[in-house]
Amino acid sequence: MVPQRLGASSAGHGRDTPVPVPQDEERRMAAVRRYDILDTPPDGAFDRVAALAARLLKVPVASVTIVDEDRIWFKAAHGLDGVSEIERDPGLCASAICQDGALVIPDTLLDPVACGNPLVTGAMGVRFYAAAPITTSDGYRLGTVNVLDTRPRLVTEDDTDTLADLAAIVMDELELRLSALGAVGAEQRRRQAEAERAETERKAREQAERDTAAITEFAATLQQTLLPPVLPAVPGMELACHYHPASVQQVGGDFYDVFPLGGDTWGFFLGDVCGKGATAAALTSLTRYTLRAAAHQHPDDPVAVLEVLNSALLLDPAVGTRFCTTLYGTLTPAGDGVAVRLGGGGHPPALHLAPDPTGTGGVRVRPVELPGAMLVGALPDARFAATTVHLAPGEALLLYTDGLTEARDTDGELLDTAGIAAMLAARTGPTTATAVVADTVAFLTGLPHGIDDDVALLALGVPTATGTGVATAAASAGSADRR
Amino acid sequence: MTRPFQLDLRHIGNGCAVLAVTGDLDPATAPHLREQGQALLADGPVQLLLDMSRVDFCDSSGLSTVLGLWQQARAGGGSLGLVAVPDRLARLLRITATDTLITVHPAEDLDRLTTSATEPA
Numbered sequence: 001m002v003p004q005r006l007g008a009s010s011a012g013h014g015r016d017t018p019v020p021v022p023q024d025e026e027r028r029m030a031a032v033r034r035y036d037i038l039d040t041p042p043d044g045a046f047d048r049v050a051a052l053a054a055r056l057l058k059v060p061v062a063s064v065t066i067v068d069e070d071r072i073w074f075k076a077a078h079g080l081d082g083v084s085e086i087e088r089d090p091g092l093c094a095s096a097i098c099q100d101g102a103l104v105i106p107d108t109l110l111d112p113v114a115c116g117n118p119l120v121t122g123a124m125g126v127r128f129y130a131a132a133p134i135t136t137s138d139g140y141r142l143g144t145v146n147v148l149d150t151r152p153r154l155v156t157e158d159d160t161d162t163l164a165d166l167a168a169i170v171m172d173e174l175e176l177r178l179s180a181l182g183a184v185g186a187e188q189r190r191r192q193a194e195a196e197r198a199e200t201e202r203k204a205r206e207q208a209e210r211d212t213a214a215i216t217e218f219a220a221t222l223q224q225t226l227l228p229p230v231l232p233a234v235p236g237m238e239l240a241c242h243y244h245p246a247s248v249q250q251v252g253g254d255f256y257d258v259f260p261l262g263g264d265t266w267g268f269f270l271g272d273v274c275g276k277g278a279t280a281a282a283l284t285s286l287t288r289y290t291l292r293a294a295a296h297q298h299p300d301d302p303v304a305v306l307e308v309l310n311s312a313l314l315l316d317p318a319v320g321t322r323f324c325t326t327l328y329g330t331l332t333p334a335g336d337g338v339a340v341r342l343g344g345g346g347h348p349p350a351l352h353l354a355p356d357p358t359g360t361g362g363v364r365v366r367p368v369e370l371p372g373a374m375l376v377g378a379l380p381d382a383r384f385a386a387t388t389v390h391l392a393p394g395e396a397l398l399l400y401t402d403g404l405t406e407a408r409d410t411d412g413e414l415l416d417t418a419g420i421a422a423m424l425a426a427r428t429g430p431t432t433a434t435a436v437v438a439d440t441v442a443f444l445t446g447l448p449h450g451i452d453d454d455v456a457l458l459a460l461g462v463p464t465a466t467g468t469g470v471a472t473a474a475a476s477a478g479s480a481d482r483r
Numbered sequence: 484m485t486r487p488f489q490l491d492l493r494h495i496g497n498g499c500a501v502l503a504v505t506g507d508l509d510p511a512t513a514p515h516l517r518e519q520g521q522a523l524l525a526d527g528p529v530q531l532l533l534d535m536s537r538v539d540f541c542d543s544s545g546l547s548t549v550l551g552l553w554q555q556a557r558a559g560g561g562s563l564g565l566v567a568v569p570d571r572l573a574r575l576l577r578i579t580a581t582d583t584l585i586t587v588h589p590a591e592d593l594d595r596l597t598t599s600a601t602e603p604a
Contacts, residue, residue: 274543275510323547325579346579374580378550383580406542414540414571 019090020098022141028097029069031140035174036181037066038073045173046076049145049166054078056162057130057155059147064134064170066143067097075143075170091117096131097141102160104130107152119148128153132163134170145170231258234266236333240433242441242457246403253280253324254401254456255288259295264333267295270399270458271326271347271376286316287324287376295328302328302343306376306384310345313377323377327399336393337462342368343386346375348405348417353424353431354395363431365421368397396431396461398424398440403453410448433461486539488512490519493534494597501566501597503534508545516545520552528560532588532596536567541575553585562586566593 022028032038046064054062061079065072072093073085088094091114096103108114108127119126130153131146145167231239239258253273261267269291273283287309294308305328313323325347332339342350349367356362373385391397400420407415415423423443429435437459444451488506495501500523504516516533523531531552538545549565556563567590568576576582588596 272543274547323543323550325543346581348578371577372580372583374583375546375550378547379554379584383583402542416571416574 019088020095022098024140028140028142031136031138032066032068032142035142035178037075037142037174037177038068040075042076046170047078049170049173050076050078053145053147053163053166056166057147057159059128059149059153061148062146063148064143064145065093066134067093067141072143087118089117089119091115092119092126092129093131093144093146096144096146097133100133100135102130102132102163103144104155104160106154110152124148125150127151130155130160130163132160132167134167134174136171137175142171142174232260232266234258234331235264236462237266237331237338238433238461238463240437240457240459240461242437242455244403244441244444244451244455246452246454253284254403254454255284256399256456256458257288257292258458259292261295261299261330265299266331267292267299267329268331268399268458268460269326269328270401270456271324271328271345272401272403272454272456273324274322280322283313283322283324283377286312287326291326291328295330299330300341302330302341302386303384306343306345306373307382310376310380310382310384314380323375325402326376331460334390336465337395338391338460340389340391340397340460341386342370342389342397343384344370344373345382345384346373346378348400348402350389351398351400351417351421351424352389352391352395353398353436354392355431361428363425363427365425367417367421391460391462393462393464394431396433396436396459398436399458399460400440401454401456403451403455404440404444404457406453407444407447407451407455408449412449431461432463433459436461486537488515490515492519492523495523498528498561499530499532499597501532501534501593503537505537507540508538508548509540509542510544513544513548517548517551520548521555524552524555524559524561529556530561530596531556531563532566532593533563534566534593535569535572536590538569538572541572546575546579546581549585550581564588564596566590566596 050062050064054060063074063078063080064076065074067088071085071088074080074083077083091108091111095113105111105114106128108117108120108129114120114129117126126148128149128151129146131144133141134143134145135141145163147163231241241256243254253275254271256268256270258266258268271287273280273287290309290312291305294305297308298304306326309326325345327342327344327347327350329340329342332341349369352366352368354364356364368387368389370385370387372383374382376382389397404420405414405416409415409419424436424440427439429439437457440457444455486506491503491505493501493503502519502523506512508516520531523529533549553563564586566588568587573582573587576585576587
């Protein structure tokens with residue numbers, strides 16, 4: 001037999017005895033909170049401890065309790081259905097946590113303090129109570145593993161040792177749980193940090209995308225200033241154009257325009273400045289405005305217009321060693337067609353498309369050569385050339401930049417002007433400006449190697465009297481078709 | 484497929500240099516030609532011959548470089564000529580009328596050109 005009241009349930013505890021409070025209650029409560037166990041759902045490990053306590057000590061009721069500030073909360077209860085917590089009344093658990101070692105009350109009615117406990121006086125009629133405190137490694141008693149019976153009992157030292165062992169198991173369980181919580185918490189914090197980092201990265205990426213979009217927008221805007229948004233309506237003609245930038249982020253060096261020169265004459269040009277980017281854009285801008293200004297000075301002389309441009313490019317120090325190639329011309333009604341006065345400076349030849357005169361439905365494609373027409377802006381004494389092309393109804397003139405002729409066919413060979421001419425001759429659609437541009441774009445889109453360079457297309461057509469698109473201007477395939 | 488870009492100095496001496504160009508002349512490679520050509524021309528009046536027989540592609544940046552070297556050679560009292568120009572480059576030179584400025588020699592003239600340069604003017 002062991003002393004039936006192990007440790008000291010200090011004298012003076014009576015019915016009106018205030019709740020015994022451990023000396024270091026504040027720090028004890030901090031420890032209770034540290035283990036974060038209060039009001040957690042039932043847990044098999046603690047239930048087993050309670051069941052084991054009841055079985056080993058052969059009592060009907062056993063529980064694992066945590067003593068909170070103002071209540072005793074049951075983490076596990078065996079033989080106590082529906083009880084989750086009770087008041088922190090003196091005598092039983094509340095007293096057990098005030099001492100080291102087990103508290104054993106063989107007969108509650110004989111204990112001056114426990115006899116006033118509601119569990120003793122109430123319906124449950126507890127007569128026997130034994131508890132071992134659940135003690136942390138740093139000495140704080142969080143609660144108890146306890147056994148109850150409705151009749152007085154005596155316990156052996158083995159019994160109290162068993163309770164102490166079970167309390168130690170509970171403590172181990174709480175430590176494990178805490179470290180698991182810590183690990184989970186660390187994992188949660190890691191995930192949160194990761195989420196925050198991902199969010200930061202996402203924002204940075206979005207910013208980069210916005211920057212890219214801004215640059216693209218800027219390039220597109222700049223490009224739009226270099227190209228007319230929509231071709232004007234030229235009476236008696238049908239026009240079509242297409243612009244394919246090699247890069248949406250870099251302003252290309254291709255340009256074209258169609259503009260009135262007074263009376264029934266219109267000016268047009270298409271060209272390509274050497275290089276890309278900001279410098280090329282500046283050169284393109286200078287070229288466009290010079291051509292338009294010079295066109296008004298020399299409305300009937302394309303060679304003179306190109307000479308003005310040549311001088312302007314050579315005079316501008318920003319141009320450096322860059323040059324451009326261009327076709328410049330005028331459109332004037334002539335009979336039922338249009339007379340095209342075409343001048344050139346180092347540019348690939350325009351293609352004159354006319355229905356085959358043999359009436360087989362085919363198309364005759366003729367490059368409009370301008371022999372001896374030099375690059376514009378490369379040399380002070382450059383020479384240029386001009387010729388006249390008559391566009392009859394049903395005929396068209398296609399101007400293009402070298403992005404078209406430098407595209408590669410299925411075998412990886414450069415298409416060259418001959419390849420483009422062959423493609424146009426083989427097509428069966430009408431020889432309208434719109435159809436010619438649309439078919440050329442479709443052909444380019446279908447090329448296996450894609451297009452590395454900017455491509456600008458400008459088609460000038462004279463509709464047949466019964467043909468489509470009479471006296472209309474069509475910026476077909478999009479004058480600002482940006483991919 | 485085009486060949487990797489390469490510059491080979493085939494001959495130098497007696498006021499004549501022959502530089503053989505292989506591969507594509509484009510914005511990426513043209514600066515190398517400009518640099519080496521300028522270095523060769525910097526030593527005084529030089530007859531610079533560019534062997535273009537192995538040029539697979541030449542765009543406006545290549546053309547710009549050749550024209551720039553041609554101007555530099557003339558300004559320094561020398562000259563620049565092209566040797567063995569492939570068909571496609573010949574078309575580019577014709578379209579841009581560059582062939583009216585820069586002399587284009589057939590491949591078989593190379594020996595004669597390098598030896599004649601050794602003769603006193």
